[in-house]
Amino acid sequence: MTAPRTKTAYEGDSLRRRRDVRNGNMDQVALDIASPRVMDADAGPVMISAGDAALRPALFARYGDLSKLRYDFPLVLVDGEGGGRFLQSLTSVMDGILREVAPPEATAEMLRRQVLRLECEIRARVSRGESDTLSSLWKRAAADLIAEKGESLFGPLATKLDQAREALHVDGAVIDCDENTPYRVLVHVWTAVQTSKAKAFRKKVDALIMKLSDILKADFMKSDKAHTREALQSAVGTSFESAFDFAAMSRVLSRGPSEDRLSEDRRRRIRAVLQVLQSQRFYGPGRASERRPDQPEPYSFVFDGCAAALDAFRDRLPEMLDFVKALTIAELEIQNKYRTSLHDPVFARFDKSDLSEDQLAHFPSYLVCLRDGRTDPAETVRAFETLASGLPVKVLIQTDDILGTTSPEPPRSSFGAGSARLAAMAVGLNDTYVFQTANANLYRAHDRMVTGMRYDGPALFAVYSGATPSTAGVPPYLLSAAATESRAFPTFVYDPAVGPDLATRFDITDNPQATVDWPAHDLSYEDDALQHIDEKIPFTHVDFAACDTRYARYCEPAPRANWRDDMILAVDYLKLAPERSVEHHPYILTIDADNALYRTVVDDKLIDAARHCADAWRRLQELGGVNNSYANRLLARERAAWEEQKAQELAELRAAEPPTPEAAPLPEAAVPPVPAPAAAAEPAEAEESVNPDEAWIETARCTTCNECTQINNKMFAYNENMQAYIADLNAGTYRQLVEATESCQVSIIHPGKPRDLTEPNLEDLIARAESFI
Amino acid sequence: MTVPLTQCLLRLIDENYTLTDYQSDIAPRWCTGCGDNSILTAVQRLCRDEQLPPEKTVVVSGIGCSSRFPHYMNAYGFHGLHGRALPVAEGIKLRRPDLHVFVTTGDGDCCSIGAAHWIHAIRYNMDMTVLLHDNEVYGLTKMQASPTSPRGLKSNTTPRGALLDPLNPLTVTLGVPNVSFVAQAVDWIPEVLFNIIAQAYRHKGFSFVRVLQRCPEFMDHRFDPWVQDPSKMRLLVHADGVQLKPDISRIYRNQETHDPTDLHRAREVASLTEEIPVGVLYRNSAVPCYEDLREGERPNTPGLIRTVLNEEFDKVTIWPEDGGATAPAE
Numbered sequence A: 001m002t003a004p005r006t007k008t009a010y011e012g013d014s015l016r017r018r019r020d021v022r023n024g025n026m027d028q029v030a031l032d033i034a035s036p037r038v039m040d041a042d043a044g045p046v047m048i049s050a051g052d053a054a055l056r057p058a059l060f061a062r063y064g065d066l067s068k069l070r071y072d073f074p075l076v077l078v079d080g081e082g083g084g085r086f087l088q089s090l091t092s093v094m095d096g097i098l099r100e101v102a103p104p105e106a107t108a109e110m111l112r113r114q115v116l117r118l119e120c121e122i123r124a125r126v127s128r129g130e131s132d133t134l135s136s137l138w139k140r141a142a143a144d145l146i147a148e149k150g151e152s153l154f155g156p157l158a159t160k161l162d163q164a165r166e167a168l169h170v171d172g173a174v175i176d177c178d179e180n181t182p183y184r185v186l187v188h189v190w191t192a193v194q195t196s197k198a199k200a201f202r203k204k205v206d207a208l209i210m211k212l213s214d215i216l217k218a219d220f221m222k223s224d225k226a227h228t229r230e231a232l233q234s235a236v237g238t239s240f241e242s243a244f245d246f247a248a249m250s251r252v253l254s255r256g257p258s259e260d261r262l263s264e265d266r267r268r269r270i271r272a273v274l275q276v277l278q279s280q281r282f283y284g285p286g287r288a289s290e291r292r293p294d295q296p297e298p299y300s301f302v303f304d305g306c307a308a309a310l311d312a313f314r315d316r317l318p319e320m321l322d323f324v325k326a327l328t329i330a331e332l333e334i335q336n337k338y339r340t341s342l343h344d345p346v347f348a349r350f351d352k353s354d355l356s357e358d359q360l361a362h363f364p365s366y367l368v369c370l371r372d373g374r375t376d377p378a379e380t381v382r383a384f385e386t387l388a389s390g391l392p393v394k395v396l397i398q399t400d401d402i403l404g405t406t407s408p409e410p411p412r413s414s415f416g417a418g419s420a421r422l423a424a425m426a427v428g429l430n431d432t433y434v435f436q437t438a439n440a441n442l443y444r445a446h447d448r449m450v451t452g453m454r455y456d457g458p459a460l461f462a463v464y465s466g467a468t469p470s471t472a473g474v475p476p477y478l479l480s481a482a483a484t485e486s487r488a489f490p491t492f493v494y495d496p497a498v499g500p501d502l503a504t505r506f507d508i509t510d511n512p513q514a515t516v517d518w519p520a521h522d523l524s525y526e527d528d529a530l531q532h533i534d535e536k537i538p539f540t541h542v543d544f545a546a547c548d549t550r551y552a553r554y555c556e557p558a559p560r561a562n563w564r565d566d567m568i569l570a571v572d573y574l575k576l577a578p579e580r581s582v583e584h585h586p587y588i589l590t591i592d593a594d595n596a597l598y599r600t601v602v603d604d605k606l607i608d609a610a611r612h613c614a615d616a617w618r619r620l621q622e623l624g625g626v627n628n629s630y631a632n633r634l635l636a637r638e639r640a641a642w643e644e645q646k647a648q649e650l651a652e653l654r655a656a657e658p659p660t661p662e663a664a665p666l667p668e669a670a671v672p673p674v675p676a677p678a679a680a681a682e683p684a685e686a687e688e689s690v691n692p693d694e695a696w697i698e699t700a701r702c703t704t705c706n707e708c709t710q711i712n713n714k715m716f717a718y719n720e721n722m723q724a725y726i727a728d729l730n731a732g733t734y735r736q737l738v739e740a741t742e743s744c745q746v747s748i749i750h751p752g753k754p755r756d757l758t759e760p761n762l763e764d765l766i767a768r769a770e771s772f773i
Numbered sequence B: 001m002t003v004p005l006t007q008c009l010l011r012l013i014d015e016n017y018t019l020t021d022y023q024s025d026i027a028p029r030w031c032t033g034c035g036d037n038s039i040l041t042a043v044q045r046l047c048r049d050e051q052l053p054p055e056k057t058v059v060v061s062g063i064g065c066s067s068r069f070p071h072y073m074n075a076y077g078f079h080g081l082h083g084r085a086l087p088v089a090e091g092i093k094l095r096r097p098d099l100h101v102f103v104t105t106g107d108g109d110c111c112s113i114g115a116a117h118w119i120h121a122i123r124y125n126m127d128m129t130v131l132l133h134d135n136e137v138y139g140l141t142k143m144q145a146s147p148t149s150p151r152g153l154k155s156n157t158t159p160r161g162a163l164l165d166p167l168n169p170l171t172v173t174l175g176v177p178n179v180s181f182v183a184q185a186v187d188w189i190p191e192v193l194f195n196i197i198a199q200a201y202r203h204k205g206f207s208f209v210r211v212l213q214r215c216p217e218f219m220d221h222r223f224d225p226w227v228q229d230p231s232k233m234r235l236l237v238h239a240d241g242v243q244l245k246p247d248i249s250r251i252y253r254n255q256e257t258h259d260p261t262d263l264h265r266a267r268e269v270a271s272l273t274e275e276i277p278v279g280v281l282y283r284n285s286a287v288p289c290y291e292d293l294r295e296g297e298r299p300n301t302p303g304l305i306r307t308v309l310n311e312e313f314d315k316v317t318i319w320p321e322d323g324g325a326t327a328p329a330e
Helices: A009-023 A026-033 A058-062 A090-101 A109-127 A134-149 A156-165 A181-221 A229-236 A246-255 A264-279 A306-334 A340-349 A378-388 A418-429 A446-454 A476-485 A541-546 A549-554 A604-623 A629-656 A707-711 A734-743 A762-772 B005-011 B036-050 B066-072 B085-095 B107-113 B115-124 B169-174 B190-202 B224-228 B246-251 B263-270 B290-294 B302-316
Strands: A037-040 A044-047 A075-078 A087-089 A172-175 A366-371 A393-399 A433-438 A459-464 A492-494 A520-526 A532-538 A555-559 A567-569 A585-591 A597-602 A716-718 A724-726 B057-061 B076-079 B100-106 B128-134 B181-186 B206-212 B233-237 B255-257 B276-283
Touching: A058 A520, A058 A585, A075 A090, A075 A181, A087 A090, A087 A181, A090 A109, A090 A156, A109 A134, A109 A156, A109 A172, A134 A156, A134 A172, A172 A181, A181 A264, A181 A306, A181 A366, A181 A393, A181 A446, A181 A459, A229 A246, A264 A306, A306 A340, A306 A366, A306 A378, A306 A393, A306 B005, A340 B005, A366 A378, A378 A393, A378 A418, A393 A418, A418 A433, A418 A459, A418 A492, A418 A604, A433 A446, A433 A476, A446 A459, A476 A541, A541 A549, A541 A585, A541 A597, A541 A604, A549 A555, A549 A604, A555 A585, A707 A716, A707 A734, A734 A762, B036 B066, B036 B128, B036 B190, B057 B066, B057 B085, B066 B076, B066 B100, B076 B085, B085 B100, B085 B107, B085 B115, B085 B128, B085 B290, B100 B107, B107 B115, B107 B128, B107 B169, B115 B206, B128 B190, B169 B181, B169 B206, B169 B263, B169 B276, B181 B190, B181 B263, B190 B206, B190 B276, B263 B276
Parallel strands: A366 A393, A393 A459, A433 A459, A567 A585, B057 B076, B057 B100, B100 B128, B128 B206, B181 B206, B233 B255, B233 B276
Antiparallel strands: A037 A044, A075 A087, A075 A172, A433 A492, A520 A532, A555 A597, A585 A597, A716 A724, B181 B276
């Protein structure tokens, strides 16, 4: 596979180019790279065609026409609750149908193929830009397949597809991976979470409204107005009105004792609370709320700028405060625990500073959608101010271009700067949920997005769309996935709610091969001798940048004939010491439109960018607990201390060794002290010393049967647990004591000896008491 | 975790219920020495310790000596029809899930005329505490054999002695699907009785406690062998069940460590005849409650119910052609 090393014009050209870049001789560079070419080993530079220039990273070879592959896209934005799964891929939906109607063990191969063919048709339609719900796309795709096959609308194929359709349990818009996907997905997830929140809100508020209404209704039923003939007649209705004498009923009721009514103050308070609960505009009205034609529409919570969102929050704050107060008063009133003297001052003082997170959690969160390159750049600054405020604002920052332009070219920050680092910066806000990912990962990031949307505080979602205009020919799905693979836009999440420390809050495990600098993947190809070769090829930031036509001038593809020994993979080149790097030419493996393999030699510009990218990635790794420098340093220190201690111990042992070890008596084995024999399995419980001459009761065993108290309720009494004790021995006779002892159902009275020795028949009583002492 | 504002404000109100707050003005009319007194005291102690507002507590009963219970509690009460305590309690719980529902029923009320309701109440697993006062006889009606009367018991209805083996309420309950809490107590160990009732109350679901209860009038000395010989009582102890205080443990030394999640062993223990097992036999907190399963996502308001009912009635209403009533407009 190694190409013969020959001295060519290419080498000198490449070296000169990289030297010129370092010297800032950009005109010369531009001139040199304006003509993309590969170097022929013998004949010097060879111009290549424009089509050949569209080289792609070699690992893209397996991804041809995405519309013919089964993968995470298109996505179905599931309508309704969807069992808590708001996003599904078309593939997973179809797999679910197949599991239901054509399990592998069943003899349903034909049906399976037909369903997969239908999926293929839907996928093709979506990739062509058709946008509709899954059910509509299904209908149209099925009609096309049936027409294509020349069958009738009720033929065998239609029957089979109808059978499959019965197993289709979800519906919703079907979308492909494009520049609009992050916005649509995030808005959809936000809406789904708000819908479930609204349901809980309405349930709570409706229940309060109904209970408060019940209180007023019960009070009204005690009023004179409710006892009038007309009111009674209205309550019975028309069906049986002739069976009653409502006037007589009214007279009887009015003569009855007046019942306790609510105070006017309480009635007024409940009505005021009802008014606030029923007229809230944060969610649509629930079942228990009245719907009036003049009722204003519920508030919107989706904004395209942070300033507008914050203004709306401030404007609605008084209503929020009123609602929180009404909610609390309602809960107190329902429990009949509102005390004017205690609670009125609390509610009079209640203001925005008293609003707690759990109270704010009742209300919808605010969604702000920003798009890098289109939104006013000042909004980025405002976004951080908004997130830092701690308010429940969810900010989406969509980025379409993470590499940036090449002109003007600052030496270091033209790659990977700006919006690609916003999410990492937001982690410093500490209380903000931060999630960064690429468009291609959105389906797998379902739970991350839902968690962020449900988080009570602010959240930032940074998403790279992959729809970079300067990468024509690379689908957004592939490019955004490449951004994650190349660490240009790694996936990570910072969730302040899951734990107290960084180890639990920060997570980078959603990245491919997160413990290494660059993920490596299998590449299979044939060499000149048509022999099959498998290699592990790392995918680096250089590979990602090479997809961008703006950076094509920093890349020079060389066909296999021009491969030489001094070419090394960019990933290996990155590890070289600076003084050795001049001896080599970094390259990445690329392919042309015919999947022919090239070594594309890249300029230092891309190498520098890759170094910066790797450095940023390592900082994220450290936050995620991979190769943490503090931990490594501590480990090294502890290991050194341990080794030093062991070395010292060894030295001491050697120093203490007698010159003739064979004559030395063997040290006695250390014999651990023999433990004392185990104590008795159960230590003897300290028996209470009871004087058999004194009367006493085992109060804890008393069953409240009243036997003793009925004999003498001064001698025997009940304690706070309604269990008997001897209250006063002098309050009765020894005979009563003995009788109570004998009648006690559980024999817990112990009469002791008589106190009054003059009491008659003592001998007999003592004999009777003997067995209870 | 912050404390909700409502809870903070509730704490401002210093309500401290004592045991007497749960005693009604009516003094218990049970016979002197009746075990029902012990159960009443245990329930009142529980209400006090849990600080249950009397207006949020309801005791439902059927018919029998034990069913006089609601009269003696200062709380809402429903002294219902024979055998029908459980359906009434279920209705209360469905309509007012915020109430603490206790059911007191006797061996005749529950295991005979109310047996069908009992079986299905176990299956429904609604959140309530059910106390079966089992004295093994119909006492209120002056001694007839009940389903739990021992074989050979001579009574007004079985003058030659009961012919059948008694029904074991524990094994029956443990055999019903969805059973979630089964315990047995005896009235003559009040500390353990209280402990078991407290655990039953804290369990979310249908907590069934059979309390063996002495009847000094019609079953006098029936339980004497066990009352007088603590070694014949088997106390089931466990970290998640009953834990005995030292003074009780010293008397009742026949103890078995029984895991309340072990249904198989619970059934074995429930079948003991020579010894009386006391403790929590079975507990499964994972069984869903019917009221939770049935709870709709949105409340049914009176207006909505009225509308739906009218629509349904209109479907089958025959409107007289010659006036009187008119069909509703479309």
